[in-house]
Every structure is written in C-alpha cells, then in structure tokens.
Amino acid sequence: MSGSRGRHVSLPAVFMRGGTSKAVFFRQEDLPKAAPPRDCSNWDAIFCGVLGSPDPNGRQLDGMGGGLSSLSKIAVIGKPTHPDADVDFTFAQVGIREAIVSYRGTCGNISSAVGPYAVDEGLVRATGNSATVRIHNTNTGKIVVATFALQDGRAAVGGEQSIAGVAGEGDPVRLAFLDPGGATTGKLLPTGNARDELDVAGVGQIEASLVDAANPVVFVRGSAFALDPRSRPEDLEKDAELVQRLEEVRVASAARMGLCSEQEARTRIKNLPLVSLIWPRSAASAEADIVTRMISAGQPHRATPLTGAMCLAVAGRLPGSIVAEALSERSEPDRDITIAHASGILTLGAKVRISGGEAVAEEVVVYRTARRLMEGRVFYRTS
Template identity: 50%
Template sequence: MALRATRAVFMRGGTSKAVMFHAADLPPNRADWAPIFLGCMGSPDPNGRQLDGMGGGVSSLSKICIIGPPSRSDADVDYTFAQIPITGTDIDYSGNCGNMSSAIGPFAVDEGLVAVPRDGNATVRIHNTNTSKIIVAHFPVVDGRAAVTGDFALDGVAGTAAPIRLDFTDPAGSKTGKLLPTGNVVDLLDVPGLGKIRASLIDAANPGVHLAAADIGLTGLELPHELERNTALVAQLEALRQVAAVAMGFAPDLDAAKRMASIPKVVLLSAPQDSPTLSGQSLPASSIDILARTISVGQPHRAIPLTGALCLAVGCRVPGSVAHSLVRASESSLRIGHPSGVIVVAADTQLRADGSLHVAAASVFRTARRLFQGDVLTAG
C-alpha cells in the first residue's frame, strides 16, 4: 500500500489540538479531502481511540484546520475548520472551533502568509469560512515569529505561554443570520426520553442550546467521566441536540441532524456554586458567574469549547434566556466555570430600543503552540 505524504503542522490551540494544512497542498476539490483527513486522524475507529492516526479519541483532539489566501478584502487569511468523526466517516464543516482559531494567526505568521513587525505585536484578520465571520487575533511576535513563552495561564493547559486575544466581530447569526433562530428567547423542546425541556437556542460564534441542569435532574456539578457513565443521559442529550438542530433550521429532519454532529453545542447550566474540577481542586462559587457543562460531538467536554463560551456569554446577555436567569449579574466580563477551571469572556452588547440585542463583538484570551511540522502520511 502506497502512503501519501502531505505537508502539515500539528498545533495546540487553546484546549484543543489539530493538524494544520495549507489549502494549496490539498486537492482543489473538497470532496477529495475526506480520505486524507480521515487517514490523518485514524478514523473511522470502532474502538474509539484513533491509534492509527493523529487523533486522540476525543472530539477536542480530532480536528483539521485548512489555511489559505483570503477570499475577502477585510481578511488576511481564509480558515476552514473540519471536525473529524472518531467512529464514523461524515466530516463536519458546519461550525468553527474557537480554540483552534487561536492557532491560525501564529500559523499564518510562522508560515510567512502575512507580514508582521519583526518584534512587537501582530494583528491577523481571519476569515472563518464555516461561519463567514471575521476573527481578529492579536499576539506578540519575536524575531518575526509568533511568541511562544509568556506568563498567561490557561485553565486546562499546563504551564504558561504568550497570550493571544481573539476578537470575534459581529458574532450573532454565525449560521442562521439571527441571534435567536426560532425568534423565541426560550423554546419548549419535545425530546424523546426527556419530555418537554425549556431551552434557549442561541446562534453566536457557534450555535448553542442552553438548558438548566436541574431541568434534567442534574446538579450541574457533574464531571465529564460521571456524565459519560450515564450512557442513557448522553443519548437523550444527543436526541435533544438533534431536535434543536431541526428547530434552528440546520437540518430538515432528525436523520439529517444526526449527520451534522457538531452543532448546536449542548450546554448544561447552573447558578454559581462551589464546584469540583478535573485537577481535584474546587472552584469557589465567588470565582464564577455561571457554571457550564458541555456536550460536544456526543461527548462530555473536558473544558467548555471556546465558541461555546462565546455563545454562552452572549446568551447571558439576552433578557429572559435560560442563561440570563442563572448568571450572576455582571457589567463587564463573564467568568464561566467548567470542568477544567474558569474562562473569562467579554461580550460587547447593546440593547436596542425595540428590545433586540446587538452584539458588536465577543473577546477571549487563549494560548497556542506549534508541536511539530513535516509530512503526515495517509493511505492512497
């Protein structure tokens, strides 16, 4: 069997990792990308471990980023995100990964795709083709390359690194063109196995379905391994995601929604309370404004996905929403507690005279690092 070598870079972005490709190194027809991406990640793997590829057996480690020249005059690069299934073969291009968005600017600088000062601060305007939105990355550069070392600590990632600020401009309506795709602040979703569940369906940065953990019999303190053990609940939450996907207009029916596994993210919410973390330490209620547990691509997430945090921050600003009813009042940044710690997100919102919410931007700090560069080998 011949092996195909494709130039690639492996990077951590925030609390995720992905293989990064230049668009020019891939076939011009997107339909021809699938064998390369699946082979790269080691999918499909019925054992769920992706041992024969670069994937890590969880959704946050089964990702691909494609970077190329900009197709818009207000961007420096185009960036396409692909969520690679672990046990299946349906690659999902429907949403963005906010964590990996933090790696795009440094990748573009280090690969010579954009011009930046030799020393100082870089600004890279990123066009995410999945959502047709602009993300502006700000980060330090040293000797013409993205800085790696720094004193910024990111919960869920060991050590410290150089900070990267991401500004998601005009994030509302990332997939539907509307902040509230159904027109309702709260919807009553009829979910097999759960019954009728109150949820807020929010489309900002990446679409989310927000519900109170208490409404499905949870405390909101459950850690990912506890949720994973409750396989019946995980299946019910996947059913809820599919119902929400149809209600938000992403899919015409539940079968189609099942194939679109990455959106919307399901986020279980509770009011601030002392909560455990994966490190064994406890988050005091005073350190957070809202507590979240996220289901991403059918799996309880070890942290909150970045775009999920951005969506939640916006949802907290929508009067009457599920998140708004649980969040501690805050005029500036929001502190979201999750299994790995706390993420601080700023949402620049204004309430219009007609009661609608305008979202100018949502911002967050991340870190990223290049792990290796070379060729990835796939069959064919």
C-alpha cells in the same frame, strides 16, 4: 495484493495546539482544489486518513487524532477571499468512529492558533513586538482578529498566560470575534425567542434557549436532568442513558434551529448544536458567575469549547434566556462573565446591544494560548 490496500501518501503539515484543542494544519494550496466550506468533499478522505478515522475502537491510533472530539480537528489556511482579511481559515470536525467530516460551524480554540501559524509560515508579514492577523473563517463568514506577541519575527510562546485545561503557560493570543451572531443559522436567535419549549424524545417537555453566536448552542438547566454542578465529564460519559437523552435534546434543537432535519442531525451533522448544561453560581463555584458542562459529538468536554463559551457569554446578555436567568444580578452589561467548567474558570467579555427591539451581538473577546508542536509531512493511506 498490497495494491488493493491503497497507497501511503504524505502532505506538508503542521501540528498545533490552540487553546484546549489540537489540529493538523494544512495550506490550502497543498490540498486538492475545493470551494470552502460548501464543497470540500475532495478533502474528506484525506482528513479521515490523517486523523485515523473511522475507528470502531474510538482511539484513532492509526492517525493523528486522539479519540476525543477536541483532538479530531483539521485547519486549512488559504489566501484571503474576504476584502477585510489577511487569511482564510476553514475548520473541519472529523468523526472518530465514523467517516464523517463536518464543515458546519467553527472552533474558537483552533482559531487562536491560526494567527501564529500564518505568521510563522510567512503567509502574513509581521515586524516589531506584536502582530495582528485578521482571519476570515469560511465556515461562518465571520472575521476574527488575533493579536499576539512576536519574538524574532515569529509568534512568541514563552509568556505567563495560563488557561484552564492546559498545563504550563504561554504568551496570550487575544481573539476578538466580530459580529458573532448568526454564525451558522444566520440569526442570533434562530427561533426568534430567548426561550423555547422543546418536545424531546425520551425527555418530554423541556425549556431551552437556542442561541447562535460563534456556534449554535442549546442551553438547558442542569437541574432538569437532576445533575449536580460538580459532575465530572467522566461521570456524565459513563451514564449512557443520560448521554442519549442529551443527544435527543441536540437532535430536537438542530431541527428547531433550522440547522438540518432530525435525520441529518442523527447521521451527518453530529457536532451541532453544542449542548450546554447550566447552573447558577453555587458553593461549587463561588469564584465564578455561572457553571456549565458542555457536550458535542456525543462527548462531554473536559474543557468547555471556546465557541460554546462565547455563545454562553452572549446568551447571558439576552433578557429572558436561561443563561441570563442563571446569571441574574451578576450580569451587568459592561462586566466580563466568568464561567466555571470542568477544568477551571474561563473569563470572556461580550458586547450586545438592543436595536429596534432585537439583540445584536457586536463582539466577544477572549484570551487563549497556542503553540506549534510539530512540522513536516503527515502520512495517510488512500483507502
């Protein structure tokens, strides 16, 4: 009788925090053979089992997940398949209530833990006081350069860098995302426009900026939904009608950006694009340049997803975009952008140049912290 319930299986794994997210890290060699990121179906059941999905209660109590999209993540680290990289990094976003694993897009926060993981695991040799690890993100085909301090040959963790949304301090991890434009769709502006008019079910006509840098994001004005810039994620989450309207914005945007059909956006690719509500600098954020609340996988984020913030920083350099409009006079080309989100302030630097009348995103730089939380073997059930 017990055999029909499947077997209890374990794999070597490391549990890490990267920025404001957490993920279970695997070496690719310890998983069934796959060809990231297009053919990873051999991994889906394992990742769902490890994180405790699907869970109709939305808590993932029978796994390592935490009931939030920022805590339902997997990182797979392998030998480099790119000539300019030290390691491959494949990111997986795992559904909470449903057995869905998406390899579309990436996670900037978890990217900050990849370099320290690679050094601590001996996948990359590093000596001296600091290390630089060139990461090939297989999901996007892009290179991320991570630079961080070393202590006794391992990634240092005792620094004084603090980031909004994470208690305590740590050593900074400098992340440079090279050529982030078109990470998922192949185009920085998937529609060719800095601003589009969307016809959204339950919402009507709405102006939006559809931008793909690090991850695809749809930017809409918070005022279009009569929302206050001081709105808390918990308040947004309690408004089921609002969450559904924003989900319709995401679905319509996914189709317009060419990510997938509306049907696929509703059933299979539920994490992209991110939805970013935008407000200009206000009394609620006098120390910041712009205010945002972001939603992914149907959940308002407690802290802005890093890839979403990077896309926002790039969008702020695109003339005519809703983000550039909100920044107005505070969007000098060489100036960092400070973003107010639900957990505090995030500062990013974005380099965008205009070439032949088209915008080209050259680089986005941000600082995070990361830390190894646990290592050993993770157990999951095969059924």
